[in-house]
Amino acid sequence: MKNRETDILIIGAGPAGMVAAMTAIQSNPTKQVIVIKPYEKSQVPCGIPYVFGNTLGTVEKNAMPCGSGPIADKIQKIIDTVQSVDIENKTITALNHTIKFDKLIFATGSIPFVHKNFQDGLELENVFTIDKEYHKVEELKNYLEEREKVIVIGDGFIGVEMATELASVGKEVTLIGGRHILGFSFDEDMAIEAEEIMRDLGVKLALGEHAKHIIRKDKMATGIELCDGTFFETDVIILATGYQPNTALAKDAGLKLTGYDGIWVDEFMRTRNKDIFAVGDCSGRRDFITRDSSKVMLASTSAAEARVAGGSLYKIKHLKGFDGTIAIFSTMIGNRAFASAGVTEKRATDENIDYVSGFAQGMNRHPATIPDASKQSVKLIAMRESGRIIGGQVIGDKEAGEIINIIGLAIESKLTIHSLISLQVATQPLLTAAPTTYPIVLAAQNILKITH
Amino acid sequence: MKNRETDILIIGAGPAGMVAAMTAIQSNPTKQVIVIKPYEKSQVPCGIPYVFGNTLGTVEKNAMPCGSGPIADKIQKIIDTVQSVDIENKTITALNHTIKFDKLIFATGSIPFVHKNFQDGLELENVFTIDKEYHKVEELKNYLEEREKVIVIGDGFIGVEMATELASVGKEVTLIGGRHILGFSFDEDMAIEAEEIMRDLGVKLALGEHAKHIIRKDKMATGIELCDGTFFETDVIILATGYQPNTALAKDAGLKLTGYDGIWVDEFMRTRNKDIFAVGDCSGRRDFITRDSSKVMLASTSAAEARVAGGSLYKIKHLKGFDGTIAIFSTMIGNRAFASAGVTEKRATDENIDYVSGFAQGMNRHPATIPDASKQSVKLIAMRESGRIIGGQVIGDKEAGEIINIIGLAIESKLTIHSLISLQVATQPLLTAAPTTYPIVLAAQNILKITH
Structure with missing residues (x-):
């Protein structure tokens, strides 16, 4: 000692x-x-799904860098x-x-959260959670190597990313989830676009019916039974049911x-x-x-x-603490990025918020004849009376991953749609939507139309 | 009538x-x-340079859409x-x-601005400004078709984009500009990266020496003489010297x-x-x-x-008017995006602003083993005492075109670096930098280190 x-x-x-x-x-x-x-080695948590497809392909490639340079070198590490x-x-x-x-x-x-219906499955050889420990990721990766049929339970972003990555390397994947995938972060109108892409990528979606329990034979799970009696046979079950x-x-x-x-x-x-x-x-x-x-x-x-x-260990000295999570995140499904921040319309309704929403769709380049142009959609959600921005959802090419951060900053800074309708943005043919149709601005304008 | x-x-x-x-x-x-x-037909102004390379390739492809839908249809147009x-x-x-x-x-x-030194050139057959009228763009496009050597005068973004597009279709292009290209929007440390790429793309840069006058023979310009006596021969001169x-x-x-x-x-x-x-x-x-x-x-x-x-024609009713330009813009040189907003360090010095700057460089994906990962650099400029953000510069892949809009919103909303150090952002392996090293946050932290 x-x-x-x-x-x-x-x-x-x-x-x-x-x-x-x-x-x-x-x-x-x-x-x-x-x-x-x-443990000595760690994984980049958000990179874990990409270990299972060809994007990264190996656990080693997802190793979390320890950091280097004068500051990182001053940290003493004890295993x-x-x-x-x-x-x-x-x-x-x-x-x-x-x-x-x-x-x-x-x-x-x-640590992984496992619903009580599935806890008995954890003792089985072929039932896994997605644990963030290096050797557990390696274990799952190795186990999947020679298996064909995989069931992923959970429609959050980890479940969605796991399912698409596994399908991309030829696994026969069924994802079991709620009424719509990513339902916490996206409204139905946005989620169905994600579902279409997943189906095109070969993921079978079993949505809207809860998984009842794991069917087992000896030390192996053989499948999942849904509440309506449907049975899905499988070689492996992955529980992506949260943490x-x-x-x-x-x-x-x-x-x-x-x-x-x-x-x-x-x-x-x-x-x-x-x-x-x-x-x-x-x-x-x-x-x-x-x-x-x-x-x-x-x-x-x-x-x-x-x-x-x-920055606050010895004295509170910053102007701003951490004033609650805005639930801002993004993911990529196929070649489309999906991003969300703040509340969805659904959650605003559940929370009894008097909200309005504005939607805009256009192209992410201008003119639309620019070779890599593709569609871009933005939804903004604001409080009806004050116009305060409380949510947003974006679908587009990779730049959507940063567009959501513009909306996030607006939410965190408690800006209103009035700030956005005359927002100054950089627009460029090869990089962004047109100045005349920049989607955040148009979505804000559409809200203004409703409220005035 | x-x-x-x-x-x-x-x-x-x-x-x-x-x-x-x-x-x-x-x-x-x-x-x-x-x-x-x-005129009946218009060009997308920012798309004009891309008519001259293969990106768009034709004037027709850069036609400005008239807009459609119930609102656009209500606009009556008179030519x-x-x-x-x-x-x-x-x-x-x-x-x-x-x-x-x-x-x-x-x-x-x-309308194009032409310096008095070059105004006599406008009567020559092979000296052009970049006029935004459809037929003038077409005229220049046609004229360039069979010419080889082109001089572009002007290091602003139109000049830079014209020069790179023309080089991409095999023209022998010389760009004459100030000490550094894009000097209004980028500090030297960022601009030299753009210059390296331009040289790699085959554009000859003649920087730091002003163009003195156009050398002519009959109705044709034969070249440009710089103030130090250097002479550049050419088939065509394009004056991209502002508007x-x-x-x-x-x-x-x-x-x-x-x-x-x-x-x-x-x-x-x-x-x-x-x-x-x-x-x-x-x-x-x-x-x-x-x-x-x-x-x-x-x-x-x-x-x-x-x-x-x-929105203000009949009554002022919005919370916010237009309170001055933040000079926010982006461009693409080769496969790198360059974006800038607010003041540069150089301009802050010229304007006698007591500023500090913070710089951060990392990868635009995480982990760095993600296949399309590339470098991303962010510089932030803030007032020393208050920490108010007054400028930013970004170099990266295409997402830089939206990252600058996060910084733009921060500038326009008069936020301080204190808002940015604990900024909530969406990060995702395939889309953004790592949560631990998101460059806007790190640049803000680096400013804080200086000021405390």
Whole structure:
């Protein structure tokens, strides 16, 4: 057992842990920072689906870079598994280390969530969750190598990406999901476009009927039965049914959990103990619009939280904390990008928000005769009376991945459609829509038409 | 001579005129809108350079769409050349029409600016400006067909785009410009990357020495002599030396001109006469940061002004007018996109602004092993004390064309780097930089490091 001491200790080295470490050093150059993590190698979390198709093709290609340069080099890394946290004595105990700290950041991430209907399947040889640990990804990759039929349960973006990547290398893939895929992030009108592409890519979609249970024979699953009795035979089942905060350690240490069992934090990512922070998927998240508990888990959001925490360890000094997740994300299905931020129309209805929406569709180049021009669609959602922008959805070519970030900035800055109708944008024939029909502006104009 | 009457009359049908017409109808559905323009066919202004290479290849492919749908169909178009505007009697006189109006919008655009050193060249057969009229573009295209050596004078984006497109179809092109190309929009560190690509594409760059005059023989230019005596022989000279507001008509009508001879307007694009508006390149522009007169001419800015005017014809009702140009633009050189908004470091120095800048470079996909990953660079410029963002420059793949629009929104919304360091962005392996190294955030963090 080695005894160590440090100024700042971070448990976990995912995106949240690493960004917290980097920011802590940048903000406190004289302090010592230790990151403790259970395994040497990590995977880029969002890159995992691409290990299974030809996009990356190997687990090795998705290795998370450790970072280099003067700041990254100052982070001390310890490979060990933390067993307990003693808040009063400011000490953690791992298998082979005890470490005293002044400031502690929990960045313990999330673990797969498995619905109770499927938990008995976890003991079977051919039922998998998508675990973010390096060797578990490798294990699944190897197991799939010689199997043909795969069922993916879950219509979130991980499920969708896994299904399309597996189909791209010839697997016979069935995705079982809700009424529409990506239903949390897209309204029906946008989601059906994604579904069409998935079907074209050879993914069989079984939507609208819940999976009832796993059918087994000895130590193997043979298929899935839906609530309406439909049976799908399979060689492998992948449960892409979400993640839950990994907070057993924090709970045992006596920290308050909240909402979906994330660690309770204030806007500067502090727990009730001002020396202890939590960032990333293990933190208790609030929604940006309603401030209700949020289940959204995104590496980009984790990074933003980590930057707030890393800069607030010794004093709150930034103008702005982390004021709730705007649930901003993007993905690629076939050769189309789908991106969403804030609330959908469906969620606005569920949340009893008096909203209006505006839609615009055009080409992503101008004139439309530019060789790689393709369609681009933008939907904006705003509060009816104030015009405050609270959501957006984009479908387009790869640039849609950044267009959503324009909408995200508008949401986060609480701008209204009035700011967008005369928005100054750069437009260029080879790069963007026409100045006359820039879709964010047109969508905002269409909202204005409704409200006036 | 036909006599007509209308509620709203718009002179000019470029991007500004057409957007003003569309917005006027949307905002005032019961009013009649007439657009008067001298020619039937128009070109997409920003698409003109691409007519000369293989990107579009023909003038026809760059035809400006007239717009269709219920709103566009309500616009009445008259092909005629306006001769005079009688403000007192609210009537214009064209060659074949007189039209009485209630509200008038000048959208007369801009005409090529030619430096006095070259004005004598305009009478020569092989010296051209880049005029936006359809038949003039066609004329230049035809003339170039059988010529080999071309000199482009001007290092702005039109000059750069013309030079690269002409080189791409085998012309021997020399571009004569200032110390660095695109010097108005990019600092030296960014511009040299553009210059390297241009040289790789076969464009000869003659930078840092002004062109003194055109050398002629009879009715033909034979070359250009620089101030240091260097001589460049050529078959054709293209003057891409900027544009000036086309305001002779407005001046004759007695309207006040300002700055670089644009029509003076307030923030809602109104001239001193509240029934007469001016939008687009013919309007007198102010800079967003300093409110000094601005020479910047961009179709996207014109469209924003036109939206403000079209919505403000009968009553000022929007929360926000047009509060100065942020000079936001993008272009593509080879397979790299270059984009800029707000002030450069150079201009900040010239304007005596106490600024700081932050730079970040990374990959536009994550992990970097994603097949189409390439480098992405972002520079942000902020006021030192307040952290207010006043400029940004981006180099990357095509998505850079939208990344600049995130920065543009930050500039226009007067956000500070504090908003950006914890910015929530969508990141995705196939679409964007990593959540841990998103370049706008890192550039903002690097500014914070300097100022704290």
